Amino acid sequence: MRLVLIGPPGAGKGTQAAILRKDFGIPHISTGDLFREHVSRRTALGQDAQRYLDTGELVPDHITGEMIRRRLAEPDAQRGFLLDGFPRTVRQAEELGAMLPDTDGGIDAVLEFTAPEDVVVSRLLSRGRADDTEEVIRNRQQIYRNQTAPLLAHYAARLLTIQAVGSAEQISERVLTALKERGLVASQDESAARP
Numbered sequence: 001m002r003l004v005l006i007g008p009p010g011a012g013k014g015t016q017a018a019i020l021r022k023d024f025g026i027p028h029i030s031t032g033d034l035f036r037e038h039v040s041r042r043t044a045l046g047q048d049a050q051r052y053l054d055t056g057e058l059v060p061d062h063i064t065g066e067m068i069r070r071r072l073a074e075p076d077a078q079r080g081f082l083l084d085g086f087p088r089t090v091r092q093a094e095e096l097g098a099m100l101p102d103t104d105g106g107i108d109a110v111l112e113f114t115a116p117e118d119v120v121v122s123r124l125l126s127r128g129r130a131d132d133t134e135e136v137i138r139n140r141q142q143i144y145r146n147q148t149a150p151l152l153a154h155y156a157a158r159l160l161t162i163q164a165v166g167s168a169e170q171i172s173e174r175v176l177t178a179l180k181e182r183g184l185v186a187s188q189d190e191s192a193a194r195p
Helices: 013-024 031-041 044-055 061-072 090-099 117-126 134-154 168-181 188-193
Strands: 002-006 028-030 081-084 109-114 159-163
Touching: 002 013, 002 134, 013 028, 013 081, 013 109, 013 168, 028 031, 028 061, 031 044, 031 061, 044 061, 061 090, 090 134, 109 168, 117 134, 159 168
Parallel strands: 002 081, 002 109, 028 081, 109 159
Antiparallel strands: none
8 A cells, every 4th residue: 555645734634644554564654753753863865954954045956855765665665655744845745655666656546635624724723833923824824735635636536535623533534435435444344255
């Protein structure tokens, strides 16, 4: 199972990734975690990324892509993975496809977690972070929408849109239902019928 998780800040991707990781026994690969790991280990890639992180700039595609390429080559990712934070652009999606040439585009499904803006703003404000003002959060939501629209179009054939409102359990049930409907996960009836 090779899944990409997409959604605005506050949509609950991290929570769902933890549930899916457990359900499918595949690693959750987050670009944020990769950046932190490379920086803390002081790898060459981490030192390159640190220069951009220190100035608040986006880490360039070639650095992020190389971190992802190396992570996907590790043994635990051979049975599948959940990608969170990559790809963010069509160019990155094309790069990912080139990393995974053995399957049609390399990705089984792209899970887009959606929620009304007021819901995600409320969630993020409730975290109580000093830099999370309503204005900043709404600006991030707009940036997300602008950047992600072309990516959603690129993955249209593999896109599964999940309403990310409700309890974590309700949302994960929607994910499993969508994956079953797409034929990516066997329903319990089908798995029980297998010898």
